[in-house]
Amino acid sequence: MARFSFKRKRLSFSEMTNRVPAAVDPLDFLGAGRTGSRDAFAQIHGAVHGALSEVERSISSLFERLRPDGNISDRMVLEANAELRTELARANTFADVKRDEMLISMSSKLESLFIQRLVVAPEEEPPVRRWTALGDRAIRRDLPMVSEPNHSNLDVSPNDRKKRLNKWKGETDEYLETVCLNHVGEVINGLLEELNEYSASWTDLIVDLRRLSSSGGRLFQEVTDAESWSFDSDDPTVKNLLTGEQAQDIAMRILSRFQLGNQDLVDIADMVHESLAGKPVYGTNRVDALELQELLARATAQKIRSTVSIDT
Incomplete structure (x- = not known):
């Protein structure tokens, strides 16, 4: 053998x-x-x-x-x-x-x-x-x-x-x-x-985050409640100038024009990371879910403002 x-x-x-x-x-x-x-x-x-x-x-x-x-x-x-x-x-x-x-x-x-x-x-x-x-x-x-x-x-x-x-x-x-x-x-x-x-x-x-979204919150109400978007006024020149439904429609049009690219995501992550000032997003001492949600919303909104051009 x-x-x-x-x-x-x-x-x-x-x-x-x-x-x-x-x-x-x-x-x-x-x-x-x-x-x-x-x-x-x-x-x-x-x-x-x-x-x-x-x-x-x-x-x-x-x-x-x-x-x-x-x-x-x-x-x-x-x-x-x-x-x-x-x-x-x-x-x-x-x-x-x-x-x-x-x-x-x-x-x-x-x-x-x-x-x-x-x-x-x-x-x-x-x-x-x-x-x-x-x-x-x-x-x-x-x-x-x-x-x-x-x-x-x-x-x-x-x-x-x-x-x-x-x-x-x-x-x-x-x-x-x-x-x-x-x-x-x-x-x-x-x-x-x-x-x-x-x-x-x-x-x-x-x-x-699912628990927070199901219970609602300030941001949830602002986005979903049409009354929060009402521009009613006693001044007849501006009364009902923009209804809540119209405002929501405009908001959706703005978001639809905002296509997140890889660099946009990196920029948003950098903004959140900088705002945390060293506090981790994962691990035992991570940031609170509500605080992270708020920071993400602000960073995304800031990115939208700097990226989307609004026709006037």
Whole structure:
């Protein structure tokens, strides 16, 4: 019977350099588009990978100085080991910074998406399911060992030195990609936590908004009560100039001319976000449903005033 052996493929930072995308905004998949989990993972991976590119260049330069056909001294090897340890530490620091930066930006983007969806699709489920499969790829890996060769290990024939340098470079390459993927996993775990809070808050908020709308309110009465739109006056020149039904008809005509585009939604979300002054729209300490409803109404009205031209 034939016997097969499956050798684990070594992670390679350098191999991924030309495979991962270099997105300007690695979190743009959190917008109103239809980006799935596969592309989302690639964008997060590309962002963390890009943060380590400077370290990769420095390490490549280090190994160039130890080329197989050149002279080598004990001091050169000691300095190379020390420099490599510094670069590996820098890789962890750079990855930490990028992770934290993305987690902060992620929260802001999800808040904007939350507000936009309230305007255009409050009856729909939050569009977060397509990203839940990311959790399967958030795997924590142990950092591999990276050798610390001494002078005697490298003061050998050019051919042997080349083999040993390639082994050392391979270990370093795997280390960098492991650091990269571990931080990608941390970003994904942070995203999944945010999405859980997003979904729970969305469900609670929609229930609250439906309750508020069914019981009526000032805005509800102003829109639905024709008497609130009456322009009756004792002055015969303006008496019954505009009835409630006519005013409502004009209001509907204005709204029908106002077609919400993507940028309009972003602008409305930004206005609401600015008015909240740091108070979140989802999560445990989120804004009250009534306050959010009022802020949304004001922001939408302001956008209409700045967008729709009224013929006079």
